[in-house]
Amino acid sequence: MSYIVDRRLNSKNKSAVNRQRFLHRYRKHIKKAVADAVDGRSITDMDRGEEVVIPGDDISEPTFQHGSGGERSHVHPGNKEFVAGDQIKRPGGGGGSGTGQASNQGEGMDEFVFQLSSEEFLEFLFNDLELPNLTKRQLKGNASFKYERAGFSSDGVPAKLSVSRSVIQAKARRIALTAEPKRLLEAVQEKILEAQRLGDEVGYARYLQEALQLERRIKRIPFIDTNDLRYKLHQKRPLPTSQAVMFCLMDVSGSMDQPIKDMAKRFYLLLYMFLQRHYERTEVVFIRHHTVAKEVDEQEFFYSRETGGTVVSSALELMADVVDERYSPDEWNIYAAQASDGDNWNDDSPRCTKLLTERLLPLVQYFAYVEITQRDHQALWREYQGLANQYPDVFAQRHIRQLADIFPVFHDLFHRRSAA
Amino acid sequence: MAASARSVESSSFLSQGSDWNFDLIERYDLALGRLAASYGLDTYPNQIEIIRSDQMMDAYSSVGMPIGYSHWSFGKHFVDVERSYQRGQMGLAYEIVINSDPCIAYLMEENSITMQALVIAHACYGHNSFFKGNYLFRTWTDASAIVDYLVFAKGYIAQCEERHGVLEVEQLLDGCHALMNYGVDRYKRPHPISPEAERLRQAERADYVQRNLNTLWRTLPDSKKVVDTQNKVVFPSEPQENLLYFIEKNAPLLEPWQREVVRIVRKMAQYFYPQRQTQVMNEGWATFWHYTLLNGLYDQKLVDDAFMIEFLTSHTAVLFQPSFDHPGYSGINPYALGFAMFSDIRRMCERPTDEDREWFPQLVDTDWREALDTAMRNFKDESFILQYLSPKVMRDLKLFGIVDDDAQEHLEVAAIHDAGGYRRVRELLASQYNLGDREPNIQIVEVDTQGDRSLLLRHTRHARRPMGSTTDAVLEHLQRLWGFPVRLDSV
Numbered sequence: 081m082s083y084i085v086d087r088r089l090n091s092k093n094k095s096a097v098n099r100q101r102f103l104h105r106y107r108k109h110i111k112k113a114v115a116d117a118v119d120g121r122s123i124t125d126m127d128r129g130e131e132v133v134i135p136g137d138d139i140s141e142p143t144f145q146h147g148s149g150g151e152r153s154h155v156h157p158g159n160k161e162f163v164a165g166d167q168i169k170r171p172g173g174g175g176g177s178g179t180g181q182a183s184n185q186g187e188g189m190d191e192f193v194f195q196l197s198s199e200e201f202l203e204f205l206f207n208d209l210e211l212p213n214l215t216k217r218q219l220k221g222n223a224s225f226k227y228e229r230a231g232f233s234s235d236g237v238p239a240k241l242s243v244s245r246s247v248i249q250a251k252a253r254r255i256a257l258t259a260e261p262k263r264l265l266e267a268v269q270e271k272i273l274e275a276q277r278l279g280d281e282v283g284y285a286r287y288l289q290e291a292l293q294l295e296r297r298i299k300r301i302p303f304i305d306t307n308d309l310r311y312k313l314h315q316k317r318p319l320p321t322s323q324a325v326m327f328c329l330m331d332v333s334g335s336m337d338q339p340i341k342d343m344a345k346r347f348y349l350l351l352y353m354f355l356q357r358h359y360e361r362t363e364v365v366f367i368r369h370h371t372v373a374k375e376v377d378e379q380e381f382f383y384s385r386e387t388g389g390t391v392v393s394s395a396l397e398l399m400a401d402v403v404d405e406r407y408s409p410d411e412w413n414i415y416a417a418q419a420s421d422g423d424n425w426n427d428d429s430p431r432c433t434k435l436l437t438e439r440l441l442p443l444v445q446y447f448a449y450v451e452i453t454q455r456d457h458q459a460l461w462r463e464y465q466g467l468a469n470q471y472p473d474v475f476a477q478r479h480i481r482q483l484a485d486i487f488p489v490f491h492d493l494f495h496r497r498s499a500a
Numbered sequence: 501m502a503a504s505a506r507s508v509e510s511s512s513f514l515s516q517g518s519d520w521n522f523d524l525i526e527r528y529d530l531a532l533g534r535l536a537a538s539y540g541l542d543t544y545p546n547q548i549e550i551i552r553s554d555q556m557m558d559a560y561s562s563v564g565m566p567i568g569y570s571h572w573s574f575g576k577h578f579v580d581v582e583r584s585y586q587r588g589q590m591g592l593a594y595e596i597v598i599n600s601d602p603c604i605a606y607l608m609e610e611n612s613i614t615m616q617a618l619v620i621a622h623a624c625y626g627h628n629s630f631f632k633g634n635y636l637f638r639t640w641t642d643a644s645a646i647v648d649y650l651v652f653a654k655g656y657i658a659q660c661e662e663r664h665g666v667l668e669v670e671q672l673l674d675g676c677h678a679l680m681n682y683g684v685d686r687y688k689r690p691h692p693i694s695p696e697a698e699r700l701r702q703a704e705r706a707d708y709v710q711r712n713l714n715t716l717w718r719t720l721p722d723s724k725k726v727v728d729t730q731n732k733v734v735f736p737s738e739p740q741e742n743l744l745y746f747i748e749k750n751a752p753l754l755e756p757w758q759r760e761v762v763r764i765v766r767k768m769a770q771y772f773y774p775q776r777q778t779q780v781m782n783e784g785w786a787t788f789w790h791y792t793l794l795n796g797l798y799d800q801k802l803v804d805d806a807f808m809i810e811f812l813t814s815h816t817a818v819l820f821q822p823s824f825d826h827p828g829y830s831g832i833n834p835y836a837l838g839f840a841m842f843s844d845i846r847r848m849c850e851r852p853t854d855e856d857r858e859w860f861p862q863l864v865d866t867d868w869r870e871a872l873d874t875a876m877r878n879f880k881d882e883s884f885i886l887q888y889l890s891p892k893v894m895r896d897l898k899l900f901g902i903v904d905d906d907a908q909e910h911l912e913v914a915a916i917h918d919a920g921g922y923r924r925v926r927e928l929l930a931s932q933y934n935l936g937d938r939e940p941n942i943q944i945v946e947v948d949t950q951g952d953r954s955l956l957l958r959h960t961r962h963a964r965r966p967m968g969s970t971t972d973a974v975l976e977h978l979q980r981l982w983g984f985p986v987r988l989d990s991v
Contacts, residue, residue: 082529082546082624083602084522087555088609094558095578101670102575141573142678142973144940150965151905153914155929157832158823159900164921167910168902194579195586 103200109134110196114204115487130201134192206354209494227314236311245310253308257301265294323361324413324445326352327402329395331420333370334387340452343480344419345382347450350490351417359413365402369395375402390423392460393431400439414444422451422458429463436467441474448493449477514802518612518810525550525607528617529624535796536625540869541789543628544643545602548620556608557581559596566604567650569657569764571673597623599631599775601643614810617803621793626786633877634781636774646771652699653764660757672758675977676744676765681939683744683769706756739943739958743978744769746944752953753983762981777880777935784838785876788846791815791839821897832929840893841884845871848890855891881933889926891917901928906964940967942988954985961990 103110113132146152162168196204232245268291275284328348330341355362366381367373373394376384399416407414424432441447451461457479467475478489514531515524529548536543551559561578562568598604605623607616631637661669676683740746747754748762775782794811797803821836822829848856849868857864863871875888900916901924914928915921931937946956955978959967967990979986 082526082533082548084525084529084548085550086522087549087551087606090551090555092554094555095561095575097570098561098572098575099578100575101570101572101666102579105572105670139576140970140973141674142970142977143681144942144974145968145970146938146940146965147968149906150961151903151907151963152965153901153903153928153931155832155899155901155925155932156824156829157821157897157899158825158829159898159916160823160825162900162913162916164913164915164918166913168913170904170909170911192576192580194583 103196106132106134106139107204109138110204111207113196114201117201129198130196132194132196134194136191139192202353202357206357209354209491225316225318228317230313230315232310233313234307234310236313240312240314242310242312246304246308249310250304250308253305254301254303258298261294261297265291265298268294322359322413323363323411324355324359324415325363325365325407326355327365327367327399327414327416328381329367329369329399329416329418329420330381331370331390331392331395331423332368332384332386333390333423335390335421335423340421341382343452343483343486344450346483346486347419347480347490348417350486351415351448354490354494355415363407365399367395367398367402369398373398390420390425391428392418392420392424393428393435396432396435396440400435400443403440403443409443416440416444416447418447418449419452420449420460421453422455422460424458424460424463426459429459432460433463433467436475437470441467441471444474447475449475450480450489451477452480454481512801513804513807514797515613515807516804518614520611520613520616522550524613525616525620528613529620531797531800531802532617532621532625532793535793535800536621536629536789539789539792540873541625541629542632543603543625544600544632546620546624546628547602547604548624549604549606550609551606552609553585556596556606557585559606565650566598566647567654569654569673570661571677572670573674573677595619595623597627598646599627599637599641599643599771600646603628603631603643604647612810614807615814617797617807618790618794618811618814621790622786625793626789627782629789630778630782630785630876633873634774634778634880635878636778636880640774641771649767653768656764657761660761664757669761671980672761673765675981676762678974678977679743679747679981680765680769682942683742683766684773685742685745685770702760706759733949735947735949736944739945741943742766743942743944743957747978747981750947751982754981774880777882777933780834780838780841780881780933781876781879781884782838783835784840784842787815787818787835787839788842788872791843823898837893837897840896841888841890842872842875844890844893845875845888847892853892859890860888882930882935885933886926886930889929891919891922894922894925899925899929901925937962940965952985953983954987955982957986957988959988959990966990 110132113130117130232242268287272284272287272291274280275287326348330336330344332341352362352364364378366376366378368376368381368386369391370386370388371391371394375398395418403409403414436447449460449464451458461477461479464475464477468477476493478493480486480489514527525548529546533546557578559566560581561574568574595608596606603624605619605628607619611619631641631643637643657669657673736746736750744762744766748759748766751759754762794803794808798808819833819836819839821833845863846868848860848863849866849871852860852864875884879887894917898917901914901921903912903914905912915924917925941960941962942957943960944955945958948954948956957978967988971988975986975988
């Protein structure tokens with residue numbers, strides 16, 4: 081006698097808890113592997129898993145075991161030419177005493193290798209980072225509503241008719257409306273019997289007539305009436321969603337060569353992935369500028385070449401315009417990242433400061449400026465330094481010299497500040 | 501419709517093609533069950549569960565149990581299995597079977613109907629009857645209670661984590677796991693574990709143990725009394741080999757809940773103890789029966805040639821025994837050895853040679869079913885090999901014994917599969933499966949009740965073998981459990 085049970089529909093990930101425990105226990109190793117991976121691999125494929133290697137020593141579960149040495153015997157299959165009494169050289173070369181070789185043997189010394197899933201990878205990557213100034217986290221997005229049941233109503237479309245409610249309603253109405261005639265009917269019926277017993281022919285006929293009338297009255301009450309119909313009521317409830325827009329501002333003047341743009345791109349990608357993890361909706365606006373600024377698509381942003389001078393304020397102005405036009409600060413969390421090699425027209429820098437203080441910084445959650453250059457700090461850096469001191473909460477600037485700096489800088493910018 | 505129905509009727513085969521469905525599984529199970537009963541196999545009722553491959557990995561990592569408490573080591577096992585599986589380095593086992601009543605067997609949905617039938621024969625009738633019949637399982641495990649006990653254990657440990665923190669419980673479990681192999685009673689049958697009674701008695705027991713402990717530790721060293729070295733009471737009065745049991749009952753600093761966790765791990769160790777001692781027999785028995793039962797189906801013309809070819813391909817793959825110089829060699833394949841031995845017992849009963857008459861007079865010309873049944877019921881790997889390994893099997897597998905003595909410069913071939921060597925090879929092979937030889941013999945000999953409360957362990961050396969490199973790590977765990985210094989003497 082057997083029972084056959086289909087368990088395929090049972091929930092997945094029964095081992096998820098144990099897996100999490102394991103990851104937690106070895107988070108130090110995993111973090112290191114993730115950090116190494118960030119240095120090593122191109123950021124475009126950042127959201128895939130990673131192989132993590134943990135030294136066998138750290139992960140072994142020790143038990144009492146015999147070490148090597150002493151006398152031991154083994155039986156093996158597949159004998160070919162041995163006969164009893166044969167002397168065989170020890171495999172591995174080490175002859176003689178044997179007591180010396182006890183150290184580097186034993187099981188569980190192998191490295192333990194496993195695959196981190198892409199989700200876990202990002203989790204570890206952004207683990208101790210947070211977005212500053214998440215003030216407008218809960219916001220009404222215009223597109224997201226949720227329909228919720230909100231009881232019943234007496235009108236609606238036929239598709240939402242609640243049959244059971246309607247029938248209950250009808251039943252109640254019928255009970256209420258038939259109560260009176262039914263009671264009268266009962267009385268009349270008694271009188272009929274009474275008349276019958278007394279032989280009162282006239283009374284009998286009159287009561288019978290009355291009873292018939294009452295029965296007709298009861299019958300006239302409809303089984304279901306339009307008044308009885310009840311409809312399921314749904315209400316549209318706006319869902320609080322969080323949305324963010326990220327402005328990527330980049331200088332594309334002649335001095336910005338491809339390697340510098342590449343580094344900027346990596347920085348933007350990191351920021352984008354990070355924002356995506358925090359907001360349900362993330363939009364990106366690319367603004368590039370030389371002497372004039374222009375909003376472009378991603379392809380053009382990163383790859384088209386331009387030459388010419390540099391007027392940073394043009395980009396800031398455009399950004400302010402775009403914000404006014406499309407991204408009301410009431411509804412959007414606004415982040416901006418500006419990448420540049422630091423060149424700017426000298427006259428323009430004070431104008432940038434003015435633009436930022438007056439128009440942009442009040443609107444944005446965070447404005448990060450990264451200067452990508454091998455040289456010393458440029459004009460823009462010095463100009464911005466004042467801003468960074470003045471608005472430490474919303475404005476930050478960092479210097480990137482080479483590829484390997486990108487993640488540390490990113491990490492530094494978004495490092496979780498201890499609760500003040 | 502009518503035509504196809506007729507064509508199914510006209511062929512006697514249970515199935516055609518490789519797809520399975522529940523109806524087919526039921527039919528195969530019925531046919532196999534009937535056949536198994538005709539051979540006299542006594543089984544628990546079966547509960548066959550169809551699962552996905554990822555569920556199989558889950559089952560794997562929780563040592564095959566349907567439910568278990570949470571611990572990182574199971575997660576480690578899981579990611580390891582997952583990785584090897586995804587890389588194609590390892591196929592998943594076709595089946596996992598649990599020693600419970602009813603006997604739970606998992607079938608993977610990816611398998612063809614042939615494989616499902618093979619698994620049903622192997623697990624639901626082979627392993628199942630072994631669990632029900634073998635003396636070790638009968639003595640040491642309680643099939644009807646295990647799943648309930650697991651539920652209790654999981655719940656209890658989760659509760660402890662809530663109260664005392666995940667880390668605390670994890671460290672305790674780490675320590676217990678390290679000593680798990682030393683948490684079994686080898687000679688005394690444990691009380692059957694009934695989860696209900698367990699829950700009821702638990703508080704009572706915790707209380708009792710705590711009180712008893714106090715008696716043991718109450719005696720403060722009395723400065724006035726002259727210590728009587730002659731009649732010093734040694735505690736424990738005799739050496740204790742069940743380290744976890746000793747910890748549970750006597751560790752001075754453990755809280756009641758910690759004792760209970762130690763007890764849970766001990767119970768699990770006890771439950772798995774028979775499995776560790778009957779690998780060859782258990783797998784050999786199950787393999788022998790899937791082979792016999794499926795051939796039986798073929799003889800009854802219930803399965804077609806394609807079925808048999810697929811079955812035999814997989815059967816031979818399971819039984820592959822690489823020789824010692826093969827790159828894939830990793831010791832003796834328990835399936836191959838067990839199957840060869842059980843098949844050989846049947847052969848000796850049915851078609852004995854002169855050699856068999858000399859070596860196994862008690863088997864020759866007896867009913868093979870009875871002979872097999874006796875072997876299955878009354879032995880474990882070590883004694884089974886010692887009793888039944890025949891010269892023919894040794895010759896077929898070309899077994900030879902090597903002695904590795906670190907006092908000698910060379911390894912020596914002690915014996916091979918020839919007339920002079922059969923007995924020696926058999927002894928050597930049997931001792932290879934003797935848990936007592938495989939694991940260091942460690943016992944608790946003394947607790948310094950008057951002094952620093954340190955615990956003294958004694959390692960009795962077998963064949964001059966020293967302790968391995970992990971010993972210190974285990975002693976650290978033991979020390980954490982005991983709460984006071986722990987020493988290990990190797991003699």
